[in-house]
Amino acid sequence: MIFDTITDKIIVTAKDYEMPFSKGLLARSLTTAGMKPSEAYIFARGIEADLNTDSLKRISKYELRQRVYYSLISDDYEDIADKYLIWRRILKKHSVIILVGGSSGVGTSTIAFELASRLGISSVIGTDSIREVMRRSISKDVVPMLYESSYTAWRALRNYDEEDDELYIQGFLRHVEPVLLGIEGIIDRCLTEGTSVIIEGTHILPGMISDKYHNIPNVIFLTLTLSSENVHKKRFIARAKVSDRPLERYLENFEIIKDINKYIVKDSNSHLVPVIENVSISDTVQECLEIVTNKFNTLDKEEGGEMEEII
Numbered sequence: 001m002i003f004d005t006i007t008d009k010i011i012v013t014a015k016d017y018e019m020p021f022s023k024g025l026l027a028r029s030l031t032t033a034g035m036k037p038s039e040a041y042i043f044a045r046g047i048e049a050d051l052n053t054d055s056l057k058r059i060s061k062y063e064l065r066q067r068v069y070y071s072l073i074s075d076d077y078e079d080i081a082d083k084y085l086i087w088r089r090i091l092k093k094h095s096v097i098i099l100v101g102g103s104s105g106v107g108t109s110t111i112a113f114e115l116a117s118r119l120g121i122s123s124v125i126g127t128d129s130i131r132e133v134m135r136r137s138i139s140k141d142v143v144p145m146l147y148e149s150s151y152t153a154w155r156a157l158r159n160y161d162e163e164d165d166e167l168y169i170q171g172f173l174r175h176v177e178p179v180l181l182g183i184e185g186i187i188d189r190c191l192t193e194g195t196s197v198i199i200e201g202t203h204i205l206p207g208m209i210s211d212k213y214h215n216i217p218n219v220i221f222l223t224l225t226l227s228s229e230n231v232h233k234k235r236f237i238a239r240a241k242v243s244d245r246p247l248e249r250y251l252e253n254f255e256i257i258k259d260i261n262k263y264i265v266k267d268s269n270s271h272l273v274p275v276i277e278n279v280s281i282s283d284t285v286q287e288c289l290e291i292v293t294n295k296f297n298t299l300d301k302e303e304g305g306e307m308e309e310i311i
């Protein structure tokens, strides 16, 4: 209460301390979230004016943060709002591990990179790269499926029965298994170091990733899908125009890729992992951001809303 007697500024209260509202501090945190310094100071002044209009004497950090966030949204600073929230509330105190799964071509790499840029996460790792590393350490004789693609792995199974309805999925699961070792290794390393990462690719299969990671609140699973065959095929066509990944290979195996997609979606649903239709990039990114934000909001509240500094 000491500030009430020496300043007529609004007092921002936290669990262990309180301080007068500072436009400079707020402006600095907004510039960290990407706002131009000149705009940030004007914005901070607006927030202060609103608080004065409401005749507030004291406000908790938590409420102030909410006000800033919603004012950013209503002033069309949505990108900044996301970064402000995430930056202030999450990345500073927690390592954030986002796992983006989905069958080949549904857009896991595209969305992972967009998410990383919006959240300010500097590390995105594709499971294809992890697979490449695993290929260098496990011989083809030991795990031949690892040397296939997710949709051709069935060919490396022993004595397979072409009539078996589960054949393609069996191949896929055996293909995914060794890559999971690498994925889980990276998650462990990030958790130990307190760093953040997005891992993306078809090998992110929730049901095969150890339960341990499903129970860690800052490990977030997201699954992408495309229900429309037509749209999914067009994605391969679009990609082939700008990369060396041959269109024919994906179209020839499209029925298997579709089966894998269905399996991943079913597996995600049964593990309560959100499944997102990746039709429009901006909608998908927004939906993913909402899931990430809500998850951390819940965590924040469980921790008493005091896990970070507001300004």
Ligand SMILES: Nc1ncnc2c1ncn2[C@@H]1O[C@H](COP(=O)(O)OP(=O)(O)OP(=O)(O)O)[C@@H](O)[C@H]1O
Pocket: 102, 103, 104, 105, 106, 107, 108, 109, 110, 111, 201, 202, 235, 236, 238, 239, 240, 278, 279, 280, 281, 282, 284
């Ligand atoms: N929402 C979207 N709208 C339009 N095009 C998209 C969208 N998401 C991804 N794409 C495009 O679709 C193609 C496939 O996407 P991407 O390479 O990200 O898929 P992927 O899931 O990572 O595939 P793979 O697992 O085979 O590497 C790319 O050309 C990408 O630019």
Ligand SMILES: O=C(O)[C@@H](CO)OP(=O)(O)O
Pocket: 103, 104, 128, 148, 149, 150, 151, 202
């Ligand atoms: O295995 C797969 O589904 C894809 C994933 O990117 O890899 P590739 O087609 O390059 O083998």
